[in-house]
Amino acid sequence: QKEVEQNSGPLSVPEGAIASLNCTYSDRGSQSFFWYRQYSGKSPELIMSIYSNGDKEDGRFTAQLNKASQYVSLLIRDSQPSDSATYLCAVNPPSYKLIFGAGTRLAVHP
Amino acid sequence: NAGVTQTPKFQVLKTGQSMTLQCAQDMNHNSMYWYRQDPGMGLRLIYYSASEGTTDKGEVPNGYNVSRLNKREFSLRLESAAPSQTSVYFCASSENKGATYEQYFGPGTRLTVT
Numbered sequence: 001q002k003e004v005e006q007n008s009g010p011l012s013v014p015e016g017a018i019a020s021l022n023c024t025y026s027d028r029g030s031q032s033f034f035w036y037r038q039y040s041g042k043s044p045e046l047i048m049s050i051y052s053n054g055d056k057e058d059g060r061f062t063a064q065l066n067k068a069s070q071y072v073s074l075l076i077r078d079s080q081p082s083d084s085a086t087y088l089c090a091v092n093p094p095s096y097k098l099i100f101g102a103g104t105r106l107a108v109h110p
Numbered sequence: 111n112a113g114v115t116q117t118p119k120f121q122v123l124k125t126g127q128s129m130t131l132q133c134a135q136d137m138n139h140n141s142m143y144w145y146r147q148d149p150g151m152g153l154r155l156i157y158y159s160a161s162e163g164t165t166d167k168g169e170v171p172n173g174y175n176v177s178r179l180n181k182r183e184f185s186l187r188l189e190s191a192a193p194s195q196t197s198v199y200f201c202a203s204s205e206n207k208g209a210t211y212e213q214y215f216g217p218g219t220r221l222t223v224t
Contacts, residue, residue: 008150032211043200043215044153088153092211096141096160096204097168102152 003027004091006101013108019076021104023089026070032092033065035074038103039085048074079108112136114216116201122222123191131186131219133201141206142184143168143213144176146197153200159184160206191223 005024013019021035032051036044050056050063050072062075072091076083086103093099114135123129135142143158155168159178173195175187184203188195198220202213 034212043218046212046214049212090213096206096211097143097155097158098211098213100153102150 003099004089004101006087006089006104008102009105010107011104013079013106015079015081015108015110017079017108019079019083019106019108021074021076021087021089021106023072023074023091023101024070025072025089025091025099027091027093027099028067028070030067030070030091030093033063033072034090034092034098035061035063035072036088036090036100037085038088044088076106079106081108081110084108114201114203114214116199116216116219118219119217120220122224123188124224125192127191128187128189129191130188131199131201131221132183133185133216134183135201135203135214135216136182137203137205137214138181139203139205139214140181141204142178143202143204144174144184144186145200145202146170146195147200147218148197156186156199188221191221193223195221196223197221 035048038044048063060077064073088103089101090098117132144156145153157176162181201216204213
C-alpha cells in the first residue's frame with residue numbers, strides 16, 4: 001500500500017464549478033498535511049497547510065482533514081482555467097520528511 | 111529574498127561523467143532536501159539534511175552523495191552519471207520548528223544523461 005494515495009486523474013471540470021481533490025494516507029501518526037500546486041515544467045508551490053481536523057479556508061481554496069478516516073481533501077471553488085495543474089498531497093509523519101502522493105492532474109475547461 | 115535557488119537549470123551529461131547540483135536558501139531554514147521527479151512517479155526523496163552538520167538517506171540515495179556546506183547551502187553530487195538518473199531534480203527547504211514542516215521548493219534542474 002502506498003503511503004499517500006491520490007487519483008491520478010485527469011479530473012476535468014467546467015469553468016466556475018467546484019473541483020474536489022482527494023488524498024488518503026496510511027500513517028496514523030501523521031501530524032501535518034499540505035497541498036502543493038505544480039504547473040507543467042515548474043516546481044511545486046505550497047497552497048494550503050492543515051494541522052487539525054475540520055476545514056480551513058483560504059480564498060477559493062478549502063482544505064478538509066479527517067484524521068479518523070485518514071483522509072485529506074482540497075476543494076477549489078469557482079474553478080478557473082488557470083487552476084489547471086497537478087495537485088500534490090503531502091503528509092508529515094513524525095519526522096523531518098514529507099511523503100508526497102503522485103498527484104492529481106486537474107483540467108478546467110472553459 | 112530569492113527563496114530557494116538552484117544551479118544549473120539544465121544539464122546534459124554523458125554516461126560516467128560527474129557533476130554537482132547546487133542549492134541555496136536565504137530563509138534561514140534548518141532543513142534542506144533533494145528530490146527527483148520522474149513522470150508518473152511523483153517526488154522521491156534522495157537525501158535530506160535535518161540541520162546543519164547532518165545528512166540522511168531518503169528513498170532513492172544510490173548513485174548520489176550530498177554535502178551540507180553551511181546552513182544556506184546543500185549540494186547533490188553524481189559521481190558517475192547513468193541514464194537512469196535522467197530526471198528533474200528539486201531542492202527544498204523547511205524551517206522545521208515546532209509543528210511547522212512546510213517545504214519550499216527551488217525551480218529545479220533538468221538533467222539528461224546520454
